[in-house]
Amino acid sequence: MPGRVLVLGSLNVDLVTRVERHPRPGETVLGEGLQRLAGGKGANQAVAAAAxxxxxxxVGCVGDDEGGAAYRERLTARGVDVTGVRVVEGAPSGHALIAVSDDGENxxxxxxxxxxxxxxxxxAAVDALGAGDVLLVQLEVPRAxxxxxVRxxxxxxxxxxxxxAPYAALPPDVVALADPVVANEHEMQALAEAGAEPRSLLVTFGANGASWDGETAPAQAVEARDVLDTTGAGDAFCGALAAALARGAEREEALAAALxxxxxxxxxxxxxxxxAL
Structure with missing residues (x-):
């Protein structure tokens, strides 16, 4: 029987505009349009795992505002259990301000x-987990x-x-408990500089694929004209990876699904x- 995926992390309302190019420090550029979209690494990964x-x-928190209520409804409609999403009175839901350039970078x-x-x-929600289940976490919520x-x-x-992601130093025992630690090239370098020693490290290289403890796999090719937005690629990767591991997939199969x-x-x-929210 497949295990479950519990995602502990962030839920954000993304406010997105498009720009011809990103501004240099001190520069102002004009944005085109403004969309309110569902985001936050935790919820992104939960949706990807369910898909x-x-x-x-x-498991996470939203504010007692319209955005938070809409987000809970959205996740439920996509098959994600939101029993563990707490509504915090008097607090705003998390937000992300995103600018996407014409070349798809953000x-x-x-x-x-x-x-x-x-x-x-x-x-406390973690107490429901057992062998075969997967806890998926990121670092947009308090490290403690x-x-x-994780422990x-x-x-x-x-x-x-x-x-x-976003990178933050963690105690060595926490890093060592993960199987795997998923990091991009910049996060991998930060881990190395901090002296962290993951027992299992999966490094993503964007369009150049990924490497899991030295075993590499190519990315699936996407034509440049088809690249609309790279915002959620890493989160989709992590969610699909967790889903594959929960159903018992071996590394090669899980990595292929994530890519x-x-x-x-x-x-x-x-x-x-x-x-859209």
């Missing part, structure tokens, strides 16, 4: 809001909560997938398919 066929539960400023308020109540959740999940026999999901993600605008 890949996993039984998924989301710049992002995150305003955490309710994402900064995760605490022991969210960690992530660390406690508790591993202690219950669950597999931990740790996405070190395929990452390639599909750049073909649509926003961090999730049909992401």
């Amino acid at each position: 890949a066929g996993a039984e998924v539960a989301m 710049s992002i400023v995150v305003v955490p809001g309710a994402n900064d308020l995760l605490d022991e109540r969210e960690v 909560v992530v660390c406690t959740a 508790r999940a591993a202690g219950r026999g669950a597999r931990v997938v740790l996405n070190t 395929a999901a990452g390639a599909d993600a750049v073909r649509h605008v926003g961090a999730q398919p049909d992401p």
Whole structure:
């Protein structure tokens, strides 16, 4: 029987505009249009894991605002259990301000809001995990909560997938419990400089594929004209990876599924398919 995927992480309302090019420091450029889209690394990964066929539960916080309510409804409609998504009174939901250039690259400023308020109540959800289940975490929520959740999940026999984005230093024992740590090239370098020693490291190289403990796999080719937005590619990769591992896939199969999901993600605008909130 396949395991479950529990995603502990962020939920953001993304405000997205398109620019011809990104501004240089001190420069102003004009944006075209403004969309309100679903984002946040945690929720992005939960949606991707559910789309890949996993039984998924989301754990996090939203504010008691219209954006937070809309997000809970959206996740439910996509088959994600939101029992563990707490509504925090008096707090705004997290937001991300995103500019997407004509060549598909993006710049992002995150305003955490309710994402900064995760605490022991969210960690308690990990107690439902067991052998065969997967805990998927990122670093857009308080590090102390992530660390406690990783330790508790591993202690219950669950597999931990740790996405070190956005990068922050973590205790060595937390890094060592993950199988795998998922990092891009910049995060990999930061891990090395911090002296972290993952027992399992999966490095993503964008259009150049990925490497899992030295075993490389090519990315799925996407024509330049088809690249609309790279915002959610890494999150789609992580969600599909967790889903594959939860169903018992071996490394090669899980990595292929993750790369395929990452390639599909750049073909649509926003961090999730049909992401309007």
